[in-house]
Amino acid sequence: MCGIVGYTGHREAYPIVIKGLKRLEYRGYDSTGVALLNGGLKVYKKKGRVADLEEFLVGKDLHSHIGIGHTRWATHGEPSDRNAHPHTSNSGKLTMIHNGIIENYAQIKKELLTKGYTFTSDTDTEVLLNFIEDIKENNECNLEEAVRVALKRITGAYCILLLDEADPETIIAARKGSPLVIGVGKGEHFLGSDASPMLEYTKEVVYINDYELAIVRPDELILKNLGNEKITPFVTKLDLKLAAIEKGGYEHFMLKEIFEQPSTILDCLRGRLDASAGMITMSGVQQNIEAFKTAGRIIIVACGTSWHAGLLAEYIIEELCRIPVEVEYASEFRYRNPVINKGDIIIAISQSGETADTLVAINRAKEQGAIIFGIVNVVGSSIARLSNGGAYTHAGPEIGVASTKAFTGQLAVLTMMALKIAKEKGTIADERYTQLLFELESVPEKVEALLKNADAIEAIAEKYKDASDALFLGRGYNFPIALEGALKLKEISYIHAEGYPAAEMKHGPIALVTATLPVVFIATNDTYHEKIISNIQEIKARKGKVIAIITEGDDVIPGLADDVFYVPAADEIIAPILSCVPLQLLSYYMGIARGVDVDKPRNLAKSVTVE
Numbered sequence: 001m002c003g004i005v006g007y008t009g010h011r012e013a014y015p016i017v018i019k020g021l022k023r024l025e026y027r028g029y030d031s032t033g034v035a036l037l038n039g040g041l042k043v044y045k046k047k048g049r050v051a052d053l054e055e056f057l058v059g060k061d062l063h064s065h066i067g068i069g070h071t072r073w074a075t076h077g078e079p080s081d082r083n084a085h086p087h088t089s090n091s092g093k094l095t096m097i098h099n100g101i102i103e104n105y106a107q108i109k110k111e112l113l114t115k116g117y118t119f120t121s122d123t124d125t126e127v128l129l130n131f132i133e134d135i136k137e138n139n140e141c142n143l144e145e146a147v148r149v150a151l152k153r154i155t156g157a158y159c160i161l162l163l164d165e166a167d168p169e170t171i172i173a174a175r176k177g178s179p180l181v182i183g184v185g186k187g188e189h190f191l192g193s194d195a196s197p198m199l200e201y202t203k204e205v206v207y208i209n210d211y212e213l214a215i216v217r218p219d220e221l222i223l224k225n226l227g228n229e230k231i232t233p234f235v236t237k238l239d240l241k242l243a244a245i246e247k248g249g250y251e252h253f254m255l256k257e258i259f260e261q262p263s264t265i266l267d268c269l270r271g272r273l274d275a276s277a278g279m280i281t282m283s284g285v286q287q288n289i290e291a292f293k294t295a296g297r298i299i300i301v302a303c304g305t306s307w308h309a310g311l312l313a314e315y316i317i318e319e320l321c322r323i324p325v326e327v328e329y330a331s332e333f334r335y336r337n338p339v340i341n342k343g344d345i346i347i348a349i350s351q352s353g354e355t356a357d358t359l360v361a362i363n364r365a366k367e368q369g370a371i372i373f374g375i376v377n378v379v380g381s382s383i384a385r386l387s388n389g390g391a392y393t394h395a396g397p398e399i400g401v402a403s404t405k406a407f408t409g410q411l412a413v414l415t416m417m418a419l420k421i422a423k424e425k426g427t428i429a430d431e432r433y434t435q436l437l438f439e440l441e442s443v444p445e446k447v448e449a450l451l452k453n454a455d456a457i458e459a460i461a462e463k464y465k466d467a468s469d470a471l472f473l474g475r476g477y478n479f480p481i482a483l484e485g486a487l488k489l490k491e492i493s494y495i496h497a498e499g500y501p502a503a504e505m506k507h508g509p510i511a512l513v514t515a516t517l518p519v520v521f522i523a524t525n526d527t528y529h530e531k532i533i534s535n536i537q538e539i540k541a542r543k544g545k546v547i548a549i550i551t552e553g554d555d556v557i558p559g560l561a562d563d564v565f566y567v568p569a570a571d572e573i574i575a576p577i578l579s580c581v582p583l584q585l586l587s588y589y590m591g592i593a594r595g596v597d598v599d600k601p602r603n604l605a606k607s608v609t610v611e
């Protein structure tokens with residue numbers, strides 16, 4: 001949450017910073033600000049989007065070769081001009097941006113108030129900045145030293161960038177828990193919460209680790225730990241193209257990402273799955289294969305959509321590999337005292353690889369000796385680096401706040417993993433294994449085929465756009481998809497939605513059924529097909545409106561449901577990768593019909609780096 005950009009070098013800083021902020025806006029969009037340094041600090045900030053700030057700055061003197069910028073997702077203090085970053089210290093000589101939460105800020109603020117400091121915002125950031133200034137002045141040390149001392153005293157998470165009026169070429173940066181990437185150019189350096197702001201300038205980047213502090217000048221990048229020892233920066237080559245972070249002709253990133261799925265799923269399978277040869281090649285799984293084969297238990301930790309992928313994985317892994325699986329919300333797991341036994345494997349699932357709760361959860365488990373296997377989309381992210389082994393989803397940058405292509409990538413990786421482990425463990429019959437490999441291989445073209453009928457979903461969305469509530473029901477492998485469909489609809493259209501196992505609806509939610517309640521059934525052909533037909537009839541008997549996602553050729557449900565959408569036939573283990581796609585489209589079109597900014601729905605941010 002919150003996007004951070006910085007630049008120091010020979011170019012004009014403002015255009016780089018403002019463009020970078022637009023690319024990072026998915027991380028938060030409550031308010032925006034930039035600080036430049038040219039004969040004194042200049043700080044401009046405003047409530048609202050990056051475009052609002054940009055418009056406000058037209059005609060202003062923005063000349064500077066150094067700058068920092070911030071796009072905020074509010075934690076401490078409402079979204080407003082005064083709570084927007086950058087914040088300026090009491091002396092007016094320092095300015096800082098911050099992504100994260102300083103947990104002991106109240107106590108530090110108290111100390112600073114007794115020393116006469118004043119505050120113009122409600123933020124924890126302004127407290128940390130003045131704390132740094134206080135240390136600098138009282139200890140008569142330089143800014144770098146003051147930052148180090150301050151960071152040792154605070155608890156919480158941070159990525160901070162600071163400018164000092166007295167040092168017009170240097171940005172001081174540090175991180176713990178919130179991401180920071182530094183791009184290395186010729187006579188220039190770029191800083192960002194991810195690499196997107198620097199893509200057209202350099203492919204050489206350094207991922208900063210927790211408890212590291214960077215002194216960044218045009219010709220110099222010095223990395224130190226909080227003990228003031230130098231660390232050699234590890235430069236990595238970026239494998240990311242500009243086109244991947246642009247809309248490519250689509251009106252929204254979310255729609256682009258939904259339609260990219262045939263190719264992102266293919267990218268995920270490519271080089272790993274060879275159905276004709278009966279092979280799955282996953283080096284991360286192979287390296288840990290003995291641990292998987294002998295695992296007493298797998299614990300999956302994740303949040304949101306990634307948690308739904310984990311829930312489906314529980315069904316698949318238990319069925320194919322006969323390993324008990326537990327699926328935990330990372331935010332709960334990290335604060336419980338979970339029993340982790342020798343031989344347990346933790347699978348962490350995360351698109352961003354930066355979700356704070358998931359990160360802390362796996363840290364805890366690692367301390368207790370668990371093996372951590374990461375299923376992550378963002379290459380080089382914190383969870384990827386913390387894991388003992390893993391598999392990337394290769395979905396490419398996901399910018400729309402609603403997770404779509406990352407989810408289908410997670411499902412594809414988890415299914416491949418389960419098949420590989422089952423084969424190695426001998427818990428799957430050869431014939432079934434081969435059949436599922438071919439089924440998985442055909443998913444990209446099946447997704448492509450169903451996307452050709454997106455108009456049908458658009459028409460359904462138009463019909464139900466005024467609903468105030470919705471129910472999503474599924475059984476077996478389609479139950480996690482019901483949960484995911486409900487989450488998508490909530491976040492993108494602001495319609496209250498609940499996901500339930502279809503049979504569970506009789507135990508309460510059926511009381512909600514009226515003639516105006518849309519009930520979405522994920523009712524593809526599977527073991528439970530007849531049972532779910534009964535559930536549909538129970539809803540129709542109470543005059544509820546039924547929208548059903550069904551398999552091509554189904555000739556029963558169309559006679560019962562008010563609206564149907566067909567997906568190509570697939571094995572029940574594979575079908576969820578198909579049936580989630582119309583639900584993504586449904587939420588998108590409902591959101592559009594209701595006038596929601598679907599790429600940036602209210603109160604949300606793409607990467608939840610605070611707990």
Ligand code: M6R
Binds near residue numbers: 353402488608
């Ligand atoms: O980056 P992660 O996969 O760890 O993120 C987890 C959730 O924050 C994320 O899936 C969230 O629920 C999305 N907004 C869902 O569309």
